[in-house]
Amino acid sequence: MIWLLPLAIIIPLAGTGFTLVASRRPRIQRVISIGTLSIQLVIEMVLLLRVTADGPMVMHVGGWTAPFGITLVADPLAAFMLVVSTTVSLAVLVYAISQGMADGSETPETPVSIFHPTFLILVTGVSNAFVAGDLFNLFVSFEILLTASYVLLTIGGTKERLRAGAPYIVVSLLSSLIFLAAIAMIYAATGTVNLADLSVKLGELPTGIVAALQALLLVAFGVKAAVFPMSAWLPDSYPSAPAPVTAVFAGLLTKVGIYAIIRVQTLLFPPGSYGTLLMIAALLTMIVGILGAVSSSGIKRLLSFTLVSHIGYMLFGIALASQAGMAAAIFYVAHHILVQTALFLGVGLIERVAGTTVLARLGGLAAAAPVLAILFFIPAMNLAGVPPLSGFLGKVGLFEAGIADGRVLALILVIGGTLTSLLTLYAMIRVWGRAFWRPVPEVRALDGDAGALETESGRSLPARREAQRQVQRELSRREAGEKAARLPIGMVGATTAIVAVGLLLTVAAGPIYQLADTAAASILDRSIYVDAVLGSGVPPPPGSDAAGPAAEQGGP
C-alpha cells in the first residue's frame, strides 16, 4: 500500500499537465480537474485508514534512504490534514466551475486556460507540504503553493487585484527567504535537513543555538499562518480576490503554516519551548483580529479578520504542548478549515444575489433567499462557537486543556478565548442581522461622502459608485428573490456540501475527536516518527524525557 503515498502528490500534478494540454477544451478541463481531485480524495481516505491502523507510512523516494534522500511521511496528522484539505478543494472547485459556467464566459473571474492548472498546482503544493519528511521539501512545497497562490490572487490582472496582491506577494517572498535562511543555518549546525534525523541531532546542540534556529523557523511559519505581529497582510489582500479563490486560501493556506508550526514544535524542538511567547502571540492574534472584524464594514474583510483571529486558538493549543491541547488544536484546524471556507463561499453567493458585500447596502436576504440564509447561518454560528456545534466542542477542548495546564497565562488565554468567541458571535450576528434579517435599506444619495466608508476594495472608486447606483436601480426594479432563484445549482450544492461536512464534524465529533487525539499522541511521541523514518536501532531522541542534551552519541 506504500505506493498510495506518492499518488497523493502525483495525481494532482499529472492533472495539472492534462488540464494544460486541454487548455482549449473547457469541458474536458473540468472533467479532468474534478476527476483528479475525486481520485485523490479516495486515495487519501484509504491512506488515513491505513495510517491510523498501522502507524506512519514512509516512502524513500528513488530508494535513497532516510538522512540522504527525499522522504515522504504520512502519519495520522498528515493523513487527516490531507483528507480535510482535499475535501475543501474539491468543493471549491465545483463552486468555481459552476460560477464560471453560469457567467457564460469564464473571464475575467476565472480565465479558462489557467484557472484549472493553477488550482491543481496549489493542491499539489498543499498535499506535498503535509507529507514532506524534510525541511527542504517543505520549503519547496511552500514555494509551489505560494507561486500558485500569487497567480490565483492576481487572476485577471486588474489594477485593484494587482494592488491587493502585491503586499501578499512581497510578504510571502520575504518569509520564504527567512525560511531558506533557517534551513541553511540548520544545515550548518547539524549537517542534515531530514526531519527525523534533525529530531535526533538538534538535541545534541547547545540550547542557545537551538533556540535561535527555532525562532527563525517560527517567524517564517508565523508569517504564513498569519500570527499577530505578522498578520496585517491577510485582511488587506484576501477580500479582493474572486470568491472561490478567497475561500480556498482562507481554508488552506494559513493552516499549512499552522501544520508546519505543529510539526517543528513537536518533532524538532524541546517540548513546550517558546510556550510563553506563543501564548502571548496567540492572545494578541485573537483579540486584535476580532477587533478588526468588529470594525469592518464589508463581509469579506470581516471574515478575513475572523480568520486571523481564530488562528490564535490553534496557536494556543500548540503552545500548551500537552496531548489534550494538541488534540484540540488539530480538531480546531479541521473545524476552522471547513467553517471558514463555507462562510467565504456563502459570501460569494450573497454577492451574486445582492450585488455587493458591503453591510450597509445589504438587507432583506432572509426573505429573498431563505436557503442562502440557512447556509450562512449554520457556519456563522459554528464559527462563533454556539453549542452544540463543532466550534463549541473545539473551544471547550482547548479551554479544558488550558485549565489543566494551570499556568496563569493559560488561564488568561482561556478568558481571552471566551471574549473572542463572544465578539465573534457579535460580529456574526451583525452580519446576519444586517444582510438577512432587516428589511431592504432605502435607496440613499450615493454622491458625495455618504458612501465613503461603505465600500470594500475590489473596484475603483468611480466604477464602484457607478456599480452601486446600478445595483440600487436593479434592486428597486425587480423582486429581490428573483436572483436568488437563479443561483447556479453547483454553487449552492458545493456550499451545502461544505456546510454538511462541517455539521458532520459536529455529529461525528466523538470519532473525529478521537482521531485528533490519536494524531496528537503520535506526534508527541517522537520515537514513532523517528523510528518509522530512520528504522529502529536509533537512540531515542533526547529532550522528550528528562535526558537533556548530554544524551549518548552514535547515530546510524
Add this chain to the structure above:
Amino acid sequence: MTTNLILALTIGGLFAAGVYLMLSRNLIRVLLGFLLAGHGINLLLLSTSRDGVPPIVGEPTNGEPVADPIPQALILTSIVISLAVSTFLLAMAYRNYKVTAQPELADDDETTELAESDLGGGDE
C-alpha cells in the same frame, strides 16, 4: 569549516540591500530586491558546505576532502525557484504598467477613503 568574515559581510550586505529594495512600491525594485536577498541566502547556503574536490564519482586518490554536494543541490533548487518567481514578478510589473501607466502600484482606494473621511462615521 572556518568562518569567512568577507563572506559573512557580503551575505549581510546583500540581504540588507534586498530587503530595503523590497520595501519599495515599484515592482521592478521589488524584483531586484528579491534577487539580491535571494543571492545572499544562496551564499549563506554555500558557506555551510566544506570545500574540497568535486564529489563526482569514486574516492579522491590523494586523500583530499570531498566537497559537500547537498548545499549545492539546495542552491540549485533555490535558483530554479527564484527564476519562476522572477518571471511572475516581471509579468506582474509589466501588467501593472499596462493598467496604471506608471511603475508604482496604484493607491489603495479604501485606505484613501479612510484617510479622507472623518472618523466615527460607521456604517450605521
